[in-house]
Amino acid sequence: MKRVFTSLFTVTTLLCMVACGGSQAELPDYLNPKKDIEVRIDDAMSRMTLDEKIAIIHAQSKFSSAGVPRLGIPELWTTDGPHGIRPEVLWDEWVQAGWTNDFCVAFPALTALAATWNTEMSALYGKSIGEEARYREKDVLLGPGVNIYRSPLGGRNFEYMGEDPYLASRMVVPYVQQVQKIGVATCVKHYALNNAETFRHTTEPVVDDRTLYEIYLPAFKAAVIEGGSWSIMGAYNLFRGEHACHNDLLLNKILKEEWGFDGAVISDWGGTHDTREAIKNGLDLEFGTWTDGLTMGKTNSYDLYHLADAYKKLIESGEFTTKELDDKVRRVLRLMYRTSMKADKPNGALVSDEHIAAAYTIGAEGIVLLKNEKNLLPIDLSKTKTIAVIGENAIKMMTIGGGSSSLKVKKEVNPLEGLRKRVGKDVEILYARGYVGDTTSVYKRVDSGQRLADDRSEKELIAEAVEVAKRADVVLMFGGLNKAKKQDCESTDRAELGLPYGQDQLIAALTEVTDNLIYINISGNAVAMPWIDSVPAIVQGWYLGSEAGNSLAAVLVGDVNPSGKLPFTFPVQLADTGAHSMGEFSKDGEEHYGEGLLVGYRWNDAKDIDPLFAFGHGLSYTTFEYGEATVSRKKMSRDGSVTVTVPVTNTGKRQGKEIVQLYITDCQASVMRPVKELKGFAKVDLAPGQTKKVKFEITAEHLSFFDDKQHAWVAEPGEFEALIGAASDDIRTAVSFTLK
């Protein structure tokens, strides 16, 4: 369909050129690529009828909205997002269309990207996925997602960038910039406060202004102001009495007025509930509305959308003028001129060698070595005859499932396959399933080709795994969660922190027969590890996409030295998180965020609770030593800055990358402030014995809190401490200075 309209556009342009005497200079303004976008929009709007204006502000199919065919303005095509380009669905149904050319590369899930703490990886990600979107002729990529990881039970945390607003802000900006460079818009989602899934349509987070501005908004703000995202997606939930997709405070006041957003607000699919609110409260483009609540829809009911016939009637009856409509149309046209109407776009590329290499590199760099006693890792292949691989997650395809981020990859290398390929014939690899988790093989008509049904009892599965483990020098267990409902999956939250499917029993049985158990956790969320003391090595392996098995094998055998660090805290138990201790989580109706600012490590710091693994934690196959931090000046003026410098040395025997983290403590504040907050990080690559001086520039912005009485960011004079460390619970050096 898209191709038809693109050629229609060309035909219209040509006809017009002929009629106008063949010269581009004489094209009408709205078609003239040499004219400024705003001039083109003015001209297009002056030619559009009321019906044509109404037609472009709501969907015409599951993933597209209409253009203006009469004027040769093409349709706008959106796609999920955020880890790869979704397979095509039917025009008006959610099931796959069954095309054969709608595959993609699955890039690592965004938690893994965040775990790289490397903005270059984020740029590479954006460039690669942008090119895939472009090749598949998509105009708007529905992603990236930057909702804050508030609880380890959050079903969609795997699609987001962790618990810290600063980390998520730094990581989202290059992603957005690179996608948009190729003429594809990002649609940053889900704005805002979509932190739980089960009741996502009816929940209403109760959050104070300070927490909103300091924790839940910064990554969106960075995506909009620094990244320049051309669109943003409203969340499903309510906030202060209105759904987020038509919310005066979030959309009109904060996004459009305070942040100066000039792009289009797109509703989440089925997130629009009220025509008048949608008109007034900042929604520009309505998608996915169901006509029967949120479960069922009449077919082709697009005229019944809130921003369709109902809106037109309100204009015709005189209840509304076209003031709001014109603003929406202008924003949607701006989105089109930046994407579908952009003249000089590259073609992009699909499943290219570069994209596969990008998925591999980002994946390998995001893997986090959580524990490595006895230097069990990397596996020394010269001393290893037999490796036992245990666990369903060693063989299960993880790029399908999980909701709207489900993909149809050309190829997915699973961990067992990746290892086999890497170790070759010299090392024997034995495999046992160990447990049976999710055996779904067809997801929305995409067939994984795997048939995982297994009717053996838990006892039999464990017995087989134990036998296999006994015969091996080293045992790798790939466990964790998966993309089934109530695991890492959209629309449901997890039921518990513990590992599902009896994996704890399996691990206990394995530790009885081997001292060399390495547990690789595949998940986008923290899990409980009651057996932690008896397992010598633990790796966080995420959902790494098409190249998962190759990335994991590279780290496990030491081709790549792990350099990822956790973008969220692993608590020992749920009660150790702010959300579950002080607040409410995943509720129908009002949901009190009682922990306020104390999300993630901020809670551990405030309550002095040791995590299982801290935010920012991650080991390497080499070691790093931090020298003493120094500050360029002891006194900082309000509009000045200080530079904090710390020498970091690779004290081990191999090259490695260290993520050096800067946290700020406000020593004397008139309001409660978290003990410390991340305000800088740098990833440095060091050869053995090499030292580099890492520098952080600190300005008043890094010292500020959001003062809800003044409605402004405030940095109070007084003493501050710059803490520099290898993790939030591993501060190596500190230096103080005063803000005048």
Ligand code: BGC
């Ligand atoms: C999800 C969005 C997604 C949309 C379209 C919704 O259910 O919340 O993230 O982009 O569907 O698939």
